[in-house]
Amino acid sequence: MAKIKIYTAGIVVIGNEVLSGRTQDANVKYLGERLNLLGIRLMEVRIIPDVETAIIGAVRDMSRNLDYVFTTGGIGPTHDDITAASIARAFGVNLVRDPEAERLVRSNYAAPEEVTPARLKMADVPKGATLLRNPISKAPGFQLKNVYVLPGIPRIMQAIFEGFCHELFGGEPIKTREITAFLPEGILSGKFEEIQSRFPGADLGSYPFVRDGHFGTVLVLRHTNQEIVDALAKEVRLMIRSLGSAPFED
Amino acid sequence: MAKIKIYTAGIVVIGNEVLSGRTQDANVKYLGERLNLLGIRLMEVRIIPDVETAIIGAVRDMSRNLDYVFTTGGIGPTHDDITAASIARAFGVNLVRDPEAERLVRSNYAAPEEVTPARLKMADVPKGATLLRNPISKAPGFQLKNVYVLPGIPRIMQAIFEGFCHELFGGEPIKTREITAFLPEGILSGKFEEIQSRFPGADLGSYPFVRDGHFGTVLVLRHTNQEIVDALAKEVRLMIRSLGSAPFED
CATH class of the missing domain: 3.40.980.10 (MoaB/Mog-like domain)
Structure with a gap:
């Protein structure tokens, strides 16, 4: 690229x-x-x-x-x-x-x-x-x-x-996907960090929340390249499943 | 002081x-x-x-x-x-x-x-x-x-x-009064500025709003000394009346 x-x-x-x-x-x-x-x-x-x-x-x-x-x-x-x-x-x-x-x-x-x-x-x-x-x-x-x-x-x-x-002269617009898991941030963070290390150009964020007494985390994946965002989303969805939970995406 | x-x-x-x-x-x-x-x-x-x-x-x-x-x-x-x-x-x-x-x-x-x-x-x-x-x-x-x-x-x-x-070691708490007039900010600002010039140690702010199609302005008066805030409030209320309107205060 x-x-x-x-x-x-x-x-x-x-x-x-x-x-x-x-x-x-x-x-x-x-x-x-x-x-x-x-x-x-x-x-x-x-x-x-x-x-x-x-x-x-x-x-x-x-x-x-x-x-x-x-x-x-x-x-x-x-x-x-x-x-x-x-x-x-x-x-x-x-x-x-x-x-x-x-x-x-x-x-x-x-x-x-x-x-x-x-x-x-x-x-x-x-x-x-x-x-x-x-x-x-x-x-x-x-x-x-x-x-x-x-x-x-x-x-x-x-x-x-x-x-x-x-x-205004901008760069390429940032593409974003957000994936939600009903898992606490501390459970996700090790594997999520490992994914970040393999995609150093991507901007990954994780945002914990509490809904109806359940801990959850929104994982936000950003990059200017939609294909990279989609590849990240695939990895993150697999990660969530491997931790025994289900990924949600709007 | x-x-x-x-x-x-x-x-x-x-x-x-x-x-x-x-x-x-x-x-x-x-x-x-x-x-x-x-x-x-x-x-x-x-x-x-x-x-x-x-x-x-x-x-x-x-x-x-x-x-x-x-x-x-x-x-x-x-x-x-x-x-x-x-x-x-x-x-x-x-x-x-x-x-x-x-x-x-x-x-x-x-x-x-x-x-x-x-x-x-x-x-x-x-x-x-x-x-x-x-x-x-x-x-x-x-x-x-x-x-x-x-x-x-x-x-x-x-x-x-x-x-x-x-x-935390603070100073004296700031005292505040807020006076509302149903007058546009541009009508108030000349006289309000004149009041500020006579109270250089006070922090005066004016915040315009529109409510039900009427222009209004909230005048915020701040100082560490309550007596000065009260003196300011008196002046501001007089100013609003002199412009043919009525001051409101919660």
Whole structure:
């Protein structure tokens, strides 16, 4: 098999409300699943406060080391929405009012007096950024170099992401099969590890659960090559039978 | 007001299943809320894969810069459970089988043959670590220096955390009030920012929502001093009334 480049990504979740436990983040799960399907491997997530030095540090670090960086949160109209200014500073460019972004922000309000200075802040982006279309509330996200800046509200974040994600250059999508056994993880792990050692390029995971008082384990098999995933599934099913149990698969 | 030390914490979530979007992490929200109540400020979360270099890098970084570090995940019996070995390497100590941990792990199984080598791996901890009691499934977490190593399964993670968290030395607990207005965030933000500027030590957040087609905003007011929170609440309620609306508070 030819060596393929693996495209990598990171997410920076910007928001005190996630760190304080007030809000349950939902964006990591959404982006993790979507990137996986696009063949891009999510390598790291950092959840950081609305603090300029923290945003600059995380974004610079990830932008250098990964192919794509996605930030969520901190691009609304309030005083703690400092993401755009921080990204501009991270890359040493000015924050400028973008005329097209201003037109879009204004288009979301019926009366001119509703377009407050605070709301117009949402039209300020780093110089050189490309706008990312927001079909719901108009105020756009933006892209600067390999950094994609998105809002924190899941429905809007998703709508913006779906508008550009198919233009991202990914690798081969990851193929997955999940096989469930009503056996505890500790019983499966020796043989499962042996299978992993024979397929070093595959990503095998095991996730224990308890259902109606019975211990069970979901074995997740991942590889970019469907034939390898199918060969792994065959081995895992045999393994489960050899331990006196039955494999289940949706 | 006397200057008080602010105790800080970080969380390292170890797990490919969170990065792939397969699993929704619940531990950050739990620990974020609990630390907040204990007066410890959660400064950063990193979600990283089950990869030794990633674990060593994140743990060393946070252990140096923060008062407390909590890791979740990767201390079970399977081949991808490499957290204990990685933490040992991060601090340059050996991984050793702890007799008390071995006794605890064995106590969870009725028959000796159930105590597989894979399960006994859960009794291996870095030399010098202190065990953290697990009242549910016995296999303990552990503490090494300022790093607390916990499992990923929320119910067990929580049970272990509740067993030691009251011994953590925190600061003053954070007091919070939340005031809701049926006004869009963009209308509130100018005056809200002005209030923030007069209370630089307070942590003010605003969180927009849509309910039954009406835009609203929750304003969250936080400070270690209850009197300051109450003064802020008074100002915010006045501000909402001055904008022609009514404040709501649970």
